[in-house]
Amino acid sequence: MPDHPIDDLFGDAPAALPLGAQAMLLRGFALAQAEALVQGVRQVALHAPWRRMQTPGGKAMSVAMTGCGPLSWVSDRQGYRYADRDPLTGLPWPAMPAAFARLARAAAQQAGFARFAPDACLVNRYEPGARMSLHQDRDERDLGAPIVSVSLGLPAVFLWGGATRGERALRVPLRHGDVVVWGGVDRLRFHGVLPVAPGEHPATGSFRINLTLRKAL
């Protein structure tokens, strides 16, 4: 039996599910905007190409990334940071598509965070087998703003952990159009993504796309 009320979310569920005191899964929240969001991702990737970043330890991540907005998150042997230019091209990151910021603000408000104004969007592209190990989003200056994470295309299992790496992580299935918002006391929760299973989705083909919107400054 589950030792958490939402330990198994593979079945049908309400449109909004609490993952913590200040963390919420908004099922299908981005569905109506999904086409515009995917088109925005294509536009961003034209100017800031997909690349697999290196961890500070020198290992390549399995997830291909790009970004948009005044700032975007980067990782290399030097460490994690936000940069105002794409290290690959030397150019400023592409502007954040209006649909991204609009969706993020609406999702944040729905989850109880008013006036969320993201200035950074990290775009993650998962091919089958790609994963993200348990980590914290802690490179933003102002940890008062929430994180808004939008799932598009292939489904994935989201790992929703605790304040320490050791705490058992909840397994949350995420599908096309789902949005997860976390902030406040849950802002530094560990989280990750299990390896994505092979498949095809009408919106994204053989990929899962994840938009992660933050206030970096």
Place this chain on the structure above:
DNA sequence: TAGTACCG
């Protein structure tokens, strides 16, 4: 340690 290897 936003990763992988190896062990049970």
Place this chain on the structure above:
DNA sequence: GGCA
């Protein structure tokens, strides 16, 4: 899944 847990450990280094």
